[in-house]
Every structure is written in C-alpha cells, then in structure tokens.
Amino acid sequence: MINPQNESNIASTFTRSIGTVAVSAAMISSPGLADAAEEKSYTKPPFAVFSSQMPDALSGSYKYEKPVWNLHDALGLPEWLTVSLEQRTRYETLDGCFKAGCKGGDQQVPLQADLWVEAHFRQWRVGGEFLDARQFLADKGSGINNTHVDEADFIQGYLAWADQNVMYSGLGVEAIAGRQTLNFGSRRLVARNVFRNTLNSFDGFRLRVLDYNHWQFNAFVTKPVGRYPNNSQQLLDNFHSFDEPEEQAWFSGGFLEVYDLPAKINAELYLYHLDEGDRKRNPTRNRRYFTPGMRFYIKPEKGHFDFQTETIGQWGTVRANTASNENLDHAAWFQHLDAGYTFEMPWTPRFAVEYDYASGDHDPKDKKDQQFDTLYGARRFDFGPTGIYASFARSNINTPGYRVSFNPHPAVQAFISHRFFWLAENKDSWTAAGLRDQTGGSGGFVGQQLELSARWDVNSSLNLETGWAHLFKGTFAEDAPNAPKSGDTDYFYAQSLFRF
DSSP, X not given: OOSHHHHHHHHHHTTSSTTTSOOOTTTOOOHHHHHHXXXXXOOOOOSSSOGGGSOOTTTSSOOSOOOSSOHHHHTTOOTTEEEEEEEEEXXXXXXXXXXXXXXXXXXXXXXXEEEEEEEEETTEEEEEEEEEEEEESOOGGGOOOTTTOEEEEEEEXXXXXXXXXXXXXXXXXEEEEEEEOOOOTTSSSBOOOSXXXXXXXXXXXXXXXXXXXXXXXXXXXXXXXXXXXXXXXXXXXXXXXXXXXXXXXXXEEEEEEEEEEGGGEEEEEEEEEXXXXXXXXXXXXXXXXXXXXXXXXXXXXXXXXXXXXXXXXXXXXXXXXTTOOOEEEEEEEEEEEEEEEEOSSTTOOXXXXXXXXXXXXXXXXXXXXXXXXXXXXXXXXXXXXXXXXXXXXXXXXXXXEEEEEEEEETTEEEEEEEEEEEOSSTTSEETTTTEEOTTOTTOSEEEEEEEEEEEEEOSSSEEEEEEEEEEEEOHHHHHSXXXXXXXXXXXXXXXXXXXO
16 A cells, blocks of 8 residues: 555556466567566455455466465365455544544544455356454544444355456457455545545446456446445444445446557546436435546656656536525546656655645535535545544545655555645535635635655564554634634554454
C-alpha cells in the first residue's frame, strides 16, 4: 500500500493481467512480449484482505510470493481447490475531533477476518469470500457506521469462465456472474477498499476482454450490495443482518485501458452510470449520474520522472437530501494531477507534487447541485487514513501538496505527506466533517495535514504497519457553525496482517 499512490496502482493492477503478472508462455510465443509483461509485475499486495484478487485467470499465474504459512499446503489440499485465510487487526486513536458537534477524542479496534475458497475445473471457477468486519472500544459518541462494521457476511459468491485464447484469436476473455468486488483504474470511483474495514461488493455480471500487452476492456452491469445493519446503535449492539442487493439501484459501465503508448504512457477511458431509484426501506438521494473520465500516467521508475492526470465529469440529477421529492440538475467535475521523480540512490526516494480539485455547490439556494460524488471509490491513497479519522473526501476540495516516499530496507516502505486544504466553494460543506457555512463568512481554508507512515513486510505471511496524521486546523475548521473547539487533531494507528 505504502506509497499510497502506488497502493492505488498496485490494487488496481490485480484486477487485470497486464501490470500484475507475466503472461504465460502458452499464451505468448514471442519472448519480447513476455519480457514486456514481466516488467509490469508487482510483488507486494496492499495491506488488506486481498488473496482473492491475486490470481489472474487470463494469465494463468500471479506474481505474489506464496505465504510461508498457508492452508493449502498445511491441509494437503488438491490443486483444483484454493483456500486462504487472512486476519487484520488495527488499533486507532483520535485526539481533538474536527466533525460537527463532536467532543474530545475517540479510539477503536477494527478487526477483519476473511476466508476465501475457490474451486476450478478447466475453464470454470466457482468461489466465495466470507468477511467478518467488526470493531471494539467504540461508544455512542464514536459515530460508528457500516464503513466500520459488517459482521459475518458474504462479499463474494460467483461463477466464472475464462479462456486465455478464445477461438485462437489471441484475445483472453473472462466472464464473472454473481456477487463480486470491483477494482478499476486509479480506484477513485470504483474500488475494493484497502484501509477501510468494510468492502464494497456488487451483484451482477462482468465481462473482461484482454489483448495481451496492448489493451483491456471491462464491461459490467450490477446492483450495489447494501451493508446491513446501517443503524449505529444496532452496530454497537452487534446486531446481525445479512447484506442485500439494493433492488432499485443499478450501477453499470465500461472501462478501457491501453498500455505502453509512446513515452511509456498508459491511458484509461471510462463511463459509469448510476441509477439509484426510490426505496422505502432506505430512502436515497435518487442519484442518477453519468460519470465519464480519462486518465493518463507513467509508472514510477528509478532515475526517471513520472506523472498522473485524471479528469472526471459528472452529469445527471440528484435530490438535496433523502427527505426531498425534488430532483436537482447535477453537474460536477474532478481533477487530479501529480508529478514525481524517483532518485537512483540508497533508499530509492521519490519526491512528488500533487493536486486535487473536486467541485462544490456554488449556491445552496438554487435548483442545481455541483458537488462531486466519488461513487464507490477509495480515498486513503490521496487524502490520508480513513477509519475513525477520514478527514477529507473527494468532494468540494481544492488541495495541493507534496509527498516523499522511500525504502530504507527492501522489506520496509515509508512516506511523508503534506497537504493544504481549501474548500472549492466557500458556501458548500466540508463533507467529511459535516460543517457548512451557507453565508461563506467562515472562509475556505480548512487547514494543513501532515502524515507519516511505515510498513514492514516481515515475511510473505506477516505484515506490520503504523502511521500518524496531524490536522492543523484553518479558519473554516475553527469558525464554521457547529465546529468543535478542541484544537488541532492527532490520529495514530498500528496494524498487523496475517495471510495463511
């Protein structure tokens, strides 16, 4: 995970064969193509329950070191059966809150236990993934929700078919039907969460077509799966309810990736459609969005410059809140830019400048909405830890910053990040904090965030990580209506991950 920018790239590459593994010799007869695929491989998975994402059916293998402690060998299981067990424990503490109306600090121990089982026969696979995500130490003042807890539920259950060379065309084709997690591109809009304790999943169908080492296309039609219960008191009381698909919601799209354009540039072009609809059990804002976007990037490499730019638009309709019956016209956009250089010297330091802009609502009294919606994306790699901290979201922000990452040891990765945060629109809200001044009188400077984090891969089965973030509050965070008067915010976490 740990250059968080690289975490985004690493996690997304496990959803495709190019960028994850070398294509098998049976698929590619040209040594040159095999060598090119090898250059794109990664070896370190994100710091999350991720075993189900490691194999790639279209390449036939994966570039992840086999856990030294693993159930398959210990139980003497047959080759057609894959079983993995992962467990993550994190302690996190917060001192000096920043959210509307809060007081004091908070602490929590989120736990993840994940069991993945997959059986495969020739071109067919059937698999399931069971996740137990819970927490300890939270209380009524913690603001606990279903991003912290999803006890004992199935996040995947699927039937898949894959052909590495369909009809001898040179194309790989994979189809997956059932409950599944999704990871696309930068993961800013669709992600299998890494830092967050619970995971997004979807019921539906996904088709993947791969032209090895040239391009890849994903198309999907799904229903988002709602995590239940979603009532904070029921979550505190350990009340169990199975997750259910949101029957009146549809999420679909297409995602095209093109590799190795001139100057080693990679490109992505995509379009997502969300149609939420009304539901009696859980009212929604009736989001009906089209979200097109494009991304261009060069991967970091020793002794070279790299960059990333992603531009996203968003159009449709939405309601001001779940109690409203009036649809507002929605038009919003997002821009990410970063540029870095990796030095060819001890510790392999990389210095990067970063910038993110997500539009906000110009006028709270008109019949329009301009606040960008990040859909089902992740944010840790851009804006710092989530969990009980989650200080910034990809909505109504204007934030430049810089980041220094380094590897003091082959098994240790670390980074330092410093960002400045303004509101894109002063009359709109700091969404992560629930603070808003509709007059704009509190200004737009939210503050500065300094973050340090380090990860140690003890071996292929045990990983350790720790981090600290400090929010220096600006005028908006101090003066906005209902803003807490608790001074700056400190957040600390330490976590371990076991893979079996």
